[in-house]
Amino acid sequence: MTTPTRSASLRWLTPNRFGLSVLLIAAFAIIPFAGSDYLLDAVLTPFLALALAALGLNLLTGYAGQVSLGSAAYLAVGAYAAYNFNLRLHGLPFLASLVAAGFVAAAVGIVFGLPSLRLRGFYLAVSTLAAQFFVQWTLTKFGWFSNNNPSGVIDAPPLAVAGLSFSGPVGRYVFSLTVVVVATLLAIRLLRSQVGRNFIALRDHEVAAKVIGVPLLRTKLLAFGVSSFLIGVAGVLWAFAYLRTVEPAGFNLDRSFEILFIIIIGGLASIRGAFLGAAFIVVFPLLLSRFGAALLDNVFDSGVLEMSQRIVIGALIIGLLIAEPRGLIALVDRVADKIRRRLFRPQPGPIRS
């Protein structure tokens, strides 16, 4: 916390930014050295990829109010596009493949976003399923996308940017972290601009938005484009930094639901919520299986454990959403607010978004 007597040069360092800086320093400077390979490889890297995908979906669903069930399709488009750019355009830097893959995903997202001009709510959600099935089918059906692998499996080449190798667990984590941080900062800038306000206006009152002159067509397609761009980049991370061997079946409807659950659990229309939700979805099953294995390994076999794990998670999600429909982030904010009030004198704080 800051004191009123700090110098003018430190005035930009609000408590929020201070917390964010601490988090970033820890993520970049401490975790790569202190974290075990297991933590980096099996927890943090998938967390980062899923958080970015959730951020992308949150732009579309949380902010712009357009429900989508096709997130996994855009993950797949990103992954396969980057693979093909990398494979077929020799000498193209990997970062360029990554960005280009994002643009391909954005283009696909815009095409499948076209029904949003007519459809709303559940009907739109069902129509976005088309993306889900179409992309998966295309990637399996046409061998060109996977360089003629019979089952559509692609193997990611080792990660290297500008001659630097990012192929180890630490390297892949740092690479993912950097991409996610940059993408998140850009997303924050977008949301704080007029475009971000247009998204929320579209979600909260479409007729009023139209009457005051929000270009509905452009805004909706932009939401689909930006959202699937971010999800596409997340797909590149998922395929190149996390799994390294992916198949179309890995990008199925379950994955789309997983990303949707992340933003619902974490908190709709909240960037921090996307990260919190992703952490919950990645870490919670791990914790649960550890506990389950430790406590009940003698009683049940692993299959039963896995099933019961799903039931427990489902029940917890229902419980959480009844207790706090606005997601984990609202819960965290409330607790933080209480602590702040107890520690400091009550003072009106700025509204967080």
Added chain:
Amino acid sequence: MSLVATAGGDALIVARARERATEASRVARETSRATDAVRVADAGVPVLTLQGISLSFGGVTALDGIDLAVAKGEIRAIIGPNGAGKSSLLNVVSGLYRPDRGVVQLGSERFRHVPTARLAAVGVARTFQNLALFKGLPVLDNVVMGLVHRRRAGFVRQILSTPQARREEAEARAAAEEAITFLHLDAVKHQLAGGLPYGILKRVELARALVARPQLLLLDEPLAGVTLAEKRELAAHLRNARDAYGTTIVLIEHDIGVVMGLSDRIAVLDYGRKIADGTPDEVRSCQAVIDAYLGVAHEGETELVI
């Protein structure tokens, strides 16, 4: 209306309505003739002209040959009982409904169907009967949204924060701050619109409509659902807006009392027809208006005996 019951059933109701409408159009012609002098004295080009606007939903006629001319700087109320077609008329002017017949003229542009997406660009702003604010945005941002049609910088420029994007943002913010101060909303400008009381939200919506300094402001029941004190305050704000910015205001009310002191002229609708159009005094003494509001027994009808 509901005070009388017809003896002969539906046919008689229709007959009565037809009779009343004929009577009404006669009165409307008379009142408009009486006030022609006033209109000439205003010498303004009409900001809004409606010619023969008709609209029906299925078999139900919502608007039937409405003519209306609103002069610049005028506060014009459109009143009428529930279901008289007031909101439909406003939706026709803002392009949310397409009239079956008739022409809407806004300034110098004539439309068969007003393009809603261009409404703000031709200088028209409106509010809605049941508040149409963006609940997830702070009050200030809601008002900034009122200038969205002036934005030219695309989203890439906005992310990169180019000079053009920064200038547009600064201009919009300054204008919004001014509108917020004008409507005494400074205390709540950083709060989310979703959590504020109804009376304040009415003012926020007014601020969002006023921030672009529209030529024509359409208000759908701006005084409904607020306390008497808030009604007076809102009415004062409306008058101030007209005096300060020269905004022409067309407002809808079903409560005839509140608009009497506020409006320069009043048009009265009943069953989709204009039954009177004149100054508050003329309208107050018009028999057709009294009939429409209080109901009247004609021959062939008997008082409902309970």
